[in-house]
Amino acid sequence: xxxxxxxxxxxxxxxxxxxxxxxxxxxxxxxxxxxxxxxxxxxxxxxxxxxxxxxxxxxxxxxxxxxxxxxxxxxxxxxxxxxxxxxxxxxxxxxxxxxx
Amino acid sequence: xxxxxxxxxxxxxxxxxxxxxxxxxxxxxxxxxxxxxxxxxxxxxxxxxxxxxxxxxxxxxxxxxxxxxxxxxxxxxxxxxxxxxxxxxxxxxxxxxxxxxxxxxxxxxxxxxxxxxxxxxxxxxxxxxxxxxxxxxxxxxxxxxxxxxxxxxxxxxxxxxxxxxxxxxxxxxxxxxxxxxxxxxxxxxxxxxxxxxxxxxxxxxxxxxxxxxxxxxxxxxxxxxxxxxxxxxxxxxxxxxxxxxxxxxxxxxxxxxxxxxxxxxxxxxxxxxxxxxxxxxxxxxxxxxxxxxxxxxxxxxxxxxxxxxxxxxxxxxxxxxxxxxxxxxxxxxxxxxxxxxxxxxxxxxxxxxxxxxxxxxxx
Numbered sequence: 089x090x091x092x093x094x095x096x097x098x099x100x101x102x103x104x105x106x107x108x109x110x111x112x113x114x115x116x117x118x119x120x121x122x123x124x125x126x127x128x129x130x131x132x133x134x135x136x137x138x139x140x141x142x143x144x145x146x147x148x149x150x151x152x153x154x155x156x157x158x159x160x161x162x163x164x165x166x167x168x169x170x171x172x173x174x175x176x177x178x179x180x181x182x183x184x185x186x187x188x
Numbered sequence: 189x190x191x192x193x194x195x196x197x198x199x200x201x202x203x204x205x206x207x208x209x210x211x212x213x214x215x216x217x218x219x220x221x222x223x224x225x226x227x228x229x230x231x232x233x234x235x236x237x238x239x240x241x242x243x244x245x246x247x248x249x250x251x252x253x254x255x256x257x258x259x260x261x262x263x264x265x266x267x268x269x270x271x272x273x274x275x276x277x278x279x280x281x282x283x284x285x286x287x288x289x290x291x292x293x294x295x296x297x298x299x300x301x302x303x304x305x306x307x308x309x310x311x312x313x314x315x316x317x318x319x320x321x322x323x324x325x326x327x328x329x330x331x332x333x334x335x336x337x338x339x340x341x342x343x344x345x346x347x348x349x350x351x352x353x354x355x356x357x358x359x360x361x362x363x364x365x366x367x368x369x370x371x372x373x374x375x376x377x378x379x380x381x382x383x384x385x386x387x388x389x390x391x392x393x394x395x396x397x398x399x400x401x402x403x404x405x406x407x408x409x410x411x412x413x414x415x416x417x418x419x420x421x422x423x424x425x426x427x428x429x430x431x432x433x434x435x436x437x438x439x440x441x442x443x444x445x446x447x448x449x450x451x452x453x454x455x456x457x458x459x460x461x462x463x464x465x466x467x468x469x470x471x472x473x474x475x476x477x478x479x480x481x482x483x484x485x486x487x488x489x490x491x492x493x494x495x496x497x498x499x500x501x502x503x504x505x506x507x508x509x510x511x512x513x514x515x516x517x518x519x520x521x522x523x524x525x526x527x528x529x530x531x532x533x534x535x536x537x538x539x540x541x542x543x544x545x546x547x548x549x550x551x
Contacts, residue, residue: 099370100472142211142345145371172278172279176336
């Protein structure tokens with residue numbers, strides 16, 4: 089499974105996007121298991137975006153999941169709908185990729 | 189609670205824009221209901237009448253329903269209450285309380301910077317505009333520092349501020365006076381009736397935050413309008429980034445020009461308005477236009493930005509009552525406020541009209 093995570097938005101608006109391409113099968117444990125659980129397409133599909141949440145300068149995560157033999161699943165998810173553990177996982181994945 | 193029992197589908201016709209305003213301005217119950225009804229597209233008039241504490245429309249010159257009490261007269265006694273939390277690199281908010289009101293410095297630069305910055309913003313609003321905290325009713329100022337890991341952002345979440353540490357490359361910090369003022373001012377906008385966070389109204393929301401973030405910094409540093417560099421987020425960019433700040437109100441479009449970040453995209457005139465679907469319709473981009481209008485107004489009048497210009501801008505926000513306001517709506521409101529405060533033929537009104545004209549909005 090390959091996951092691509094990009095970001096947009098935030099206090100700066102443009103130009104602050106981070107991007108990470110993650111080969112899930114190459115992740116060490118427990119990162120591998122956490123990623124499979126929290127960034128599974130079914131899990132992401134279950135995160136319904138609330139209508140116009142309060143707040144400002146929030147980030148949007150654009151997540152594309154490609155499973156072997158399946159069509160890509162793409163999700164545009166405001167950070168406000170992502171649970172804390174999922175956000176923490178995303179941060180960990182972004183760091184893991186940046187250090188590779 | 190679901191939709192009221194209405195067998196006639198014609199009664200379920202509350203338009204989405206009204207539901208969005210209710211979601212923005214209502215208490216938690218109302219906001220949740222509006223969200224459900226946005227999905228269901230059902231009518232919620234009964235619930236709106238039940239929760240409204242004051243009428244939304246002005247009556248006989250009285251201030252609209254969401255004007256803070258502090259605006260209607262002298263503010264209550266100073267009521268600064270701060271709670272600074274340490275997110276410890278995680279997403280959960282608010283995190284661990286590390287400094288409550290009156291506590292000594294922690295020694296953590298982020299926590300202590302957020303603590304001091306919150307006071308600077310509070311003092312601006314209280315001492316210059318008679319507003320007791322973000323909601324006008326002395327709400328506790330809650331902030332989280334060290335939010336998430338290497339997080340390149342700061343935000344207002346509807347009830348508190350949160351500041352990342354940056355990744356050290358693109359951003360090195362978000363604890364900077366104009367940024368703190370910016371995020372907290374989003375709260376002031378929210379509790380003053382709100383501006384829908386998309387398109388021109390969203391850009392106005394962003395601009396108000398920049399305008400009062402700039403005032404906070406200038407007031408704290410003792411800088412007059414003509415001496416200030418008018419930068420938002422000065423010094424927060426990473427050491428290798430070719431730029432000086434997030435944005436420039438003096439010269440929109442010049443804050444940075446970097447291989448990684450690209451060119452600062454902010455326009456300074458309506459002729460260069462950016463039509464885009466990104467960034468909620470470019471709320472952080474097109475804010476350059478009203479930002480520049482405020483800067484020009486300050487240049488015409490001189491003195492301090494929190495003097496006549498800030499008073500006009502603040503008065504306009506309290507009287508606007510239009511969460512979907514366009515740039516023209518806002519500019520018109522500022523002129524109306526200036527007329528009310530200084531008289532129809534005053535220098536203050538003339539200068540304001542010229543400032544708006546210079547950015548392409550003839551009022």
